[in-house]
Amino acid sequence: MARAASTAKVELKGVKKRFGPKIVLDGLDLAIPPGQSLVVIGGSGTGKSVMIKCVLGILRPEGGEIYVDGKDVTRVRGRARDAMLRKFGMLFQGAALFDSLPVWENVAFGLIQGRGVARRRARDIAMEKLAKVGLGPEVGLLSPSELSGGMQKRVGLARAIAADPEIIFFDEPTTGLDPIMADVINDLIVKTKAVGTTTLSITHDLVSARKIADRIAMLYKGRIIWQGPTSEIDNSGNPYVDQFINGRAEGPIQMEVRG
């Protein structure tokens, strides 16, 4: 059946994903308009990372459709998938830097391998992006294992923005960082948003969410149970959202002992 092309930059329609008997995404619907910064909040193990990995094709959903620029990319493979991925940048929770490469080559990796940019030119761009995240050229020559957690996150961010992607995903961008470093990362994300990049961040850091989001959505039991402008999060009228943002143990969300 033909579907009308979506105007959203990224759209998920009824996406389902399960691991064995455990249902992780249960008909998830979400749309991100171009240039918007959407933050998805939710407890640990609610499927936030799985959602991002389904969009990127790292995981294959069992049901539903995923659209990027109105094109169904749910089961796209080969060169078409490579072309789709060139629109994306991604900051992983643990930065996921390649141990075997120096920092500058990590940043330039997508340019050299994914886009065929010459090494010398890619190195210049990498140094420029490192400077944008506040890291000097001397850091470019270090190995990722020589960096602190905060610096690794900044390198991860430099890698995510290296090719000036249209869409950037941030997976728990501030988790494990001290409050000052977390704010540095938040500022950098706000700067990327300012140039018109569409961003999707997943976090349970409410301070970060309030700073970087245009809209916030809450994921619970594989579905979006509430979404709205950031300014409305404190008056959502949704007991699940209220419990989550106020960090209360009592409420409709019961912590599952087993995943």
Add this chain to the structure above:
Amino acid sequence: MNIFAAVGRATLGLLLEIGRLSVFMVDAVSSFVRPPIYWSLVLKQIMRIGYFSLPVVGLTAFFTGGVLALQIYIGASRYGAEQFVPTVVLVGILRELGPVIAGLMVAGRVAAAIAAELGTMRVTEQIDALTTLATRPIKYLVVPRLMAAIISMPILVAIADSIGVFGGYIASTETLGFTGAIYLNTTMNALANKDIFSGLIKAVVFGFIIALLGCYNGFNSKGGAQGVGSATTNAVVSSSILILAANYILTNIFNYFNF
């Protein structure tokens, strides 16, 4: 406990694993002929798999050749057939012990290293990061290792063959009282191309098995440190068993065709 259910579960599990390995193998082998091929990574892996395995393979081959000569002498002397020691050492090393000993040593060294490296990359999301940078992990990580193992193993085995025969020569001349010139002359007369090439064909197959199982186990490792540990153990155990099984099958095939 229902014994039939347990056997059935184990059988289904085995078939599932064989199916997954087959799909992985087809994906990897079909990537051999599709660009891009990362030749610099192939060369790097040849150094790691082939060159750095030389000391361990060489030492093992030397002592195996020496012990083989000593043991054959014990058996042959019962029938007054000591003059056949050089020939039997040569054939034993070229056709069986050279490739098998080299295969098992490289399996212990290389399959473990590959599985640990790729396993760590998997659990730290580095393999996912490759995908998001529009680089196919099979092409970037698996194909160079497979190619390097297939190229390196015959060279390693050729060197192991020479050192093994030399080990037999040293044991025979220093301990068993053989004259050096006669030993060498007998060895050269007994040298046949089919003995050399049957061992080298085995080496190619063993190299493929080692890299394939190292990559497969690393690629599919789950969890944290424990998962990487299990992947490493499985890579060594499964590649060692498969090398011995493949050796038996190949020897039968060579015998059938009188090769």
